[in-house]
Amino acid sequence: MEAIQVRPGVWAFLGGVNLGAIVSEGEVVFIDSGLDDGPARKLWRWAEGKGLRPRAAILTHAHADHFGGAHLWAGRGLPLHSSELEGMMMEHPIFEPVLLFSGAAPIPELLQKFTLAKPCRISGALALGPVGFGPLAVEVVALPGHSPAQIGIKVGDVLFCADSLFPPEILRKHPIPFCYDFSKALDSARALEEAEALVPGHGQILQGEEVRKASLAFRAHLERIRGIVLEKIATPKTADGVLFEVANLLGASFSNATEFLLARTTILSVLSSLVHEGLAEARVEGNTLLWRRL
Ligand SMILES: [Zn+2]
Numbered sequence: 001m002e003a004i005q006v007r008p009g010v011w012a013f014l015g016g017v018n019l020g021a022i023v024s025e026g027e028v029v030f031i032d033s034g035l036d037d038g039p040a041r042k043l044w045r046w047a048e049g050k051g052l053r054p055r056a057a058i059l060t061h062a063h064a065d066h067f068g069g070a071h072l073w074a075g076r077g078l079p080l081h082s083s084e085l086e087g088m089m090m091e092h093p094i095f096e097p098v099l100l101f102s103g104a105a106p107i108p109e110l111l112q113k114f115t116l117a118k119p120c121r122i123s124g125a126l127a128l129g130p131v132g133f134g135p136l137a138v139e140v141v142a143l144p145g146h147s148p149a150q151i152g153i154k155v156g157d158v159l160f161c162a163d164s165l166f167p168p169e170i171l172r173k174h175p176i177p178f179c180y181d182f183s184k185a186l187d188s189a190r191a192l193e194e195a196e197a198l199v200p201g202h203g204q205i206l207q208g209e210e211v212r213k214a215s216l217a218f219r220a221h222l223e224r225i226r227g228i229v230l231e232k233i234a235t236p237k238t239a240d241g242v243l244f245e246v247a248n249l250l251g252a253s254f255s256n257a258t259e260f261l262l263a264r265t266t267i268l269s270v271l272s273s274l275v276h277e278g279l280a281e282a283r284v285e286g287n288t289l290l291w292r293r294l
Pocket residue numbers: 061063066146163
């Protein structure tokens with residue numbers, strides 16, 4: 001993990017998942033824990049090395065790679081905070097693989113740490129707006145879309161925006177970014193433009209003009225996916241048929257069921273948004289659920 005001081009008292013730790021730390025008057029609030037005990041332990045040691053007392057942790061959303069290490073902090077008495085809905089999923093993390101597996105009991109592959117975190121008790125749900133932790137003040141911002149109630153954390157002009165934006169280097173590796181609500185994901189990505197510095201959940205820190213460029217590029221990428229889906233359902237297709245076409249056009253290749261199911265959820269989020277907009281319909285024909293452009 002590479003520690004970068006973005007602003008005085010505002011730290012980002014770049015790794016598989018980017019983490020944050022807000023420091024004031026000898027106390028520190030962590031942002032996200034990473035996938036497992038490893039990064040959570042490292043962040044705690046970093047704070048101890050600087051003589052800082054961990055005061056609380058804020059968890060942006062209930063995906064295992066962002067909160068999987070938080071149980072270690074809870075075991076050390078650190079209060080954990082999140083939005084109410086995401087917090088419920090953190091307390092019952094089985095919902096992540098269950099949702100990915102269409103509500104059925106998940107296959108063993110989905111029951112490992114990448115999609116099933118250890119549960120952690122959430123000490124308090126965060127409302128949107130300013131929140132104080134002793135000497136530390138941050139602003140909680142709603143960034144839904146990637147997950148139902150993801151939050152971002154604003155400190156001065158720096159926004160820890162979690163997975164509301166995937167920078168180009170991440171999209172090249174994963175061209176179908178995970179989405180729960182496609183139109184809200186677009187809205188959240190647009191709202192990021194106002195930040196002066198962004199710490200996304202994955203990839204490099206963005207500053208100044210890079211913020212606007214990355215927001216535009218991410219939205220253009222999402223719009224491209226939406227355009228492909230709309231074009232392909234001119235002839236009725238199953239969701240898997242649509243995914244096949246999108247993956248081929250964007251050069252995505254899935255190496256396991258987890259990657260396939262994550263991308264499939266994104267395609268369903270696009271199809272659902274098209275139905276909500278009156279541009280598509282879902283119809284059963286010959287015992288097959290087909291999606292068709294209107
Ligand atoms: Zn995520």
